Amino acid sequence: MPELAEVEFFRKQWEPGLGKRVQEALIHEGKRVFRGVDPEALTAALKGAKLVDSQTRGKQLLFRFSGGAWIGIHLGMSGSLRREAHDFTPGKHDHLALVQADGVLLYHDPRMFGRVRFDRGKQPPEWWSQLPPVVTSPEFTQARLAEALSRRKLGPIKAALLDQSLFPGVGNWMADEILWRSRLDPRTPAAALTSAERTELWKQARLVCRTSLRTIGVDWGDPPPGWLFHVRWKKGGSCPRDGESLQRAEVAGRTTAWCERCQPAN
DNA sequence: CGAGATGTTCGGCT
DNA sequence: AAGCCGAACATCTC
Numbered sequence: 107m108p109e110l111a112e113v114e115f116f117r118k119q120w121e122p123g124l125g126k127r128v129q130e131a132l133i134h135e136g137k138r139v140f141r142g143v144d145p146e147a148l149t150a151a152l153k154g155a156k157l158v159d160s161q162t163r164g165k166q167l168l169f170r171f172s173g174g175a176w177i178g179i180h181l182g183m184s185g186s187l188r189r190e191a192h193d194f195t196p197g198k199h200d201h202l203a204l205v206q207a208d209g210v211l212l213y214h215d216p217r218m219f220g221r222v223r224f225d226r227g228k229q230p231p232e233w234w235s236q237l238p239p240v241v242t243s244p245e246f247t248q249a250r251l252a253e254a255l256s257r258r259k260l261g262p263i264k265a266a267l268l269d270q271s272l273f274p275g276v277g278n279w280m281a282d283e284i285l286w287r288s289r290l291d292p293r294t295p296a297a298a299l300t301s302a303e304r305t306e307l308w309k310q311a312r313l314v315c316r317t318s319l320r321t322i323g324v325d326w327g328d329p330p331p332g333w334l335f336h337v338r339w340k341k342g343g344s345c346p347r348d349g350e351s352l353q354r355a356e357v358a359g360r361t362t363a364w365c366e367r368c369q370p371a372n
Numbered sequence: 373c374g375a376g377a378t379g380t381t382c383g384g385c386t
Numbered sequence: 387a388a389g390c391c392g393a394a395c396a397t398c399t400c
Contacts (some may be wrong), residue, residue: 107378138395165379183379184397199397216397219379261390270380277378339378359392361376 108181110240110275111318113172114162115326116187120169123189123204123211124160128152132196132203138218139201141181147177148224151175152204157211163237164274168230175224176231177202182219188212238271241315248308255296255304263299263307264292265358278360279335280318284311285364286334286345292357292364315346338363 108116108343121339131152135145156170162168166177168185179185190210191213196203202213202222213222225231239245254272255263267281268272276284285292289312290303299307321327329335337343343352 109378112378180380185375217377217379218396221380242395257389259389268379277377281378360379 107184107186108165109277109280109318110162110164110315111322112326113165113167113181113275114319114323116181116185117160117162117167118324119187119189120157120211121161122209123157123206125158126206126208127154127156128204128206130156130205132205134201134273137201139213139215139220139222141221143222143224147226148177148222151224151226152177157204157206163234164240164270165277165333166234166237167275168234170230174226174228176227176234178225178231178234179213180199180221182215182217182221184217185213185215185220188214238274240274241276241311242319246308246312248305251308252301252304254325255299258296260295260297262293262358263296264360264362266296267311268358268360275315276311278362279338280314282338282363283329283334284314286369287314289368289370291369292362293371334363 131149133140133145151173152171152175155173155175157169158172159170160167165180167175190212192207192209194210196212199216200212202216204211210331227248255266255333258266264281264285265277267284284307288303288307290307321329332346334346337346337352344350345352345368347368348365348366350365353366354361354363356362
């Protein structure tokens with residue numbers, strides 16, 4: 107479910123818990139989402155600690171607690187964060203619950219492709235500091251994009267957009283949106299883009315990320331009218347630009363929607 | 373009931 | 387060696 111804007115929206119759902127102590131951390135021990143973490147260490151470190159900060163970077167979430175404890179969360183395919191009243195009893199898929207005096211912060215994930223990390227230390231954990239620059243940052247330069255695309259050969263441009271080391275936070279629907287706006291066929295080999303096409307892709311990637319964060323990321327609001335987003339899942343959806351019926355096929359292992367008229371193969 | 377779902381990772385092939 | 391692909395992961399919904 108979540109791409110960068112949805113991830114940011116979910117981060118906000120835990121904001122009411124900032125500055126407040128965690129009375130108790132409840133976890134579904136042994137579940138796949140906790141792979142690699144020591145459950146006792148996590149619950150012991152969070153008990154009595156204050157949630158002091160939260161951040162997102164692409165699809166990654168990081169929560170800082172007093173006493174030098176850090177919780178990282180990746181929401182995978184079906185993860186979400188929400189807050190419930192203090193007396194709420196966590197359900198089957200609420201794998202992590204942080205009980206505070208006036209509410210409970212919950213991580214919910216039925217498919218469990220997501221992941222919870224636990225780290226200790228004064229500084230943010232190593233894995234966090236090493237994350238690549240996000241698409242909306244000044245470090246996401248056209249030169250960086252050009253270099254990365256040139257290294258690929260026959261791999262389709264859609265696969266490049268889904269590569270989290272290049273476009274952190276971009277997922278299946280955002281990739282399709284960016285390609286549609288850039289008028290690029292998703293199957294085009296990444297290394298075959300002209301310099302003008304690369305520039306357009308760079309611009310549209312930044313625009314789609316920025317705009318999604320300002321709509322979905324704030325209140326789960328819809329992206330602007332006219333976006334492919336509104337029609338891409340519909341059976342028999344048509345291109346918002348020219349009304350042509352959308353193509354639908356598997357590209358880079360994922361269902362992909364595009365318009366053959368304004369995203370021509372060449 | 374079968375298919376597919378807004379994601380990542382691993383193993384094997386070229 | 388690096389790039390590429392398919393399979394696997396676990397559950398729910400249409």
